[in-house]
């Protein structure tokens with residue numbers, strides 16, 4: 001089973017290594033990003049140093065602290081102003097170039113990220129088509145969807161913005177600390193005393209906010225699930241007068257969601273004032289300590305006298321810790337959830353398809369349609385057999401009706417023919433060839449399937465039918481629809497064959513959907529046909545159309561029908577009565593009735609009334 005929601009990666013390094021695999025083709029963009037971000041961060045640290053030099057060299061000259069120029073303390077005001085102008089120009093350039101490089105760094109990171117993501121998405125999409133039905137039976141569609149959409153979205157955000165912001169933030173903190181220590185070690189250490197408090201406050205509040213946000217997400221999930229259930233089950237809710245209960249339940253989850261949101265908001269809004277207050281404490285420390293040294297002209301702990309320029313620089317430096325620390329704290333979680341998201345995607349990519357073509361698998365040549373089950377056993381879960389020694393032969397062109405109580409294993413039998421699942425024991429042979437020895441594509445191409453609720457795509461009727469054989473012409477599609485008796489109702493649709501169906505074919509009745517599915521199978525013109533007759537009743541007219549369509553479709557093909565209609569069973573060449581994963585009786589309808597066994601019981605309980613009704617109708 002795929003692991004569901006976790007925000008912490010289990011094998012971060014291994015996952016990062018796999019990301020690297022996708023990034024490798026774009027290594028040059030990553031190198032450019034690193035160079036650009038390092039240079040732009042250095043420039044950001046250089047800018048305050050230049051402002052300090054403006055003070056120490058020209059405004060209030062302090063020769064020991066001035067390295068930018070040779071200072072004549074008593075130089076003309078005009079000369080100092082001119083030099084100051086140049087310095088300001090350089091400073092502006094440093095700012096502009098720094099910002100430009102930062103922009104470029106984000107661009108190149110995004111560029112590489114988008115290409116890598118496209119490759120990841122492509123691999124994921126390929127993989128979902130490779131995975132077998134068993135995987136989809138074990139995992140919910142929603143879970144798989146969220147892996148492909150929301151997990152890649154999280155990764156996209158991180159690759160585009162968060163990762164680089166965190167790297168830039170770390171670099172900024174490190175470079176700033178180095179610059180401060182280089183200027184004056186004791187002064188730097190005193191000024192930095194507030195930074196651990198800032199880091200602690202940030203981590204504490206972000207952790208609390210994160211917990212609260214997680215709670216809101218869970219609450220939101222419940223709110224959505226409640227909403228979805230109420231909409232999907234609205235008929236039951238109204239039929240059983242459960243509106244009040246449903247509203248009350250929604251009110252409770254909604255209120256819990258509100259509380260969780262308020263809690264999250266209180267933590268996030270508390271963080272900024274606390275950090276700002278700590279920032280002012282840091283500035284006060286810098287100013288007081290610096291001013292004491294400057295005013296008294298006293299070296300700080302035996303180092304040097306703190307110049308006014310150094311005080312100005314330090315004020316700017318300590319103010320600059322807030323932003324990167326906050327950024328690292330908040331985006332760190334994003335980074336973690338992106339790695340966790342990546343882990344989940346890679347887990348999906350690593351899921352081995354259960355049904356795989358053997359290396360030596362060959363193409364199945366055009367078949368005649370002889371199907372044989374030899375002592376077939378099958379199980380969905382290890383140790384829990386669902387089929388136990390199923391053995392039968394269908395001659396080309398025969399119609400085999402499979403009947404039996406619910407859960408007997410009828411669908412499992414037909415699932416074995418197109419090799420949706422593998423046998424655990426025994427063999428399924430088509431024209432004498434084991435289905436495991438040929439490629440799935442060549443096997444499935446020759447098998448048509450019409451299920452009770454065949455899937456229709458949100459596309460035109462024409463395209464939905466053409467899904468059976470993509471290269472079919474419009475005329476062939478229409479001919480198939482005619483054969484399936486679907487032509488009549490399709491012509492009456494607003495845009496005929498060009499009518500776009502709703503999601504899953506909504507807008508059509510179940511009977512009409514089945515007629516389209518029959519047309520689709522007819523177009524494919526397979527040698528073997530698998531039908532799962534609808535159990536739900538459709539109106540008599542449509543019922544008759546479907547019956548006619550089935551009769552047309554079955555002609556000349558080996559057909560397996562999970563039969564729910566007496567007429568189908570009566571016309572079948574072979575009826576298999578299945579119970580508890582075994583064929584308990586076999587023969588024609590008449591032969592089985594004569595046996596007075598399990599089939600006879602089934603007939604008496606299910607079909608006799610149908611037959612009486614038919615005879616009654618015939619008499620009238």
Ligand SMILES: Nc1ncnc2c1ncn2[C@@H]1O[C@H](COP(=O)(O)OP(=O)(O)OP(=O)(O)O)[C@@H](O)[C@H]1O
Pocket residue numbers: 134137138380381386404405406407408409410411412413
């Ligand atoms: N994907 C699956 N995973 C695990 N067990 C399954 C799976 N599909 C079916 N089963 C189990 O296998 C048994 C046979 O199921 P199957 O669908 O073949 O029966 P059926 O005769 O077609 O029933 P029905 O007439 O209700 O469709 C049942 O007990 C069912 O619970």
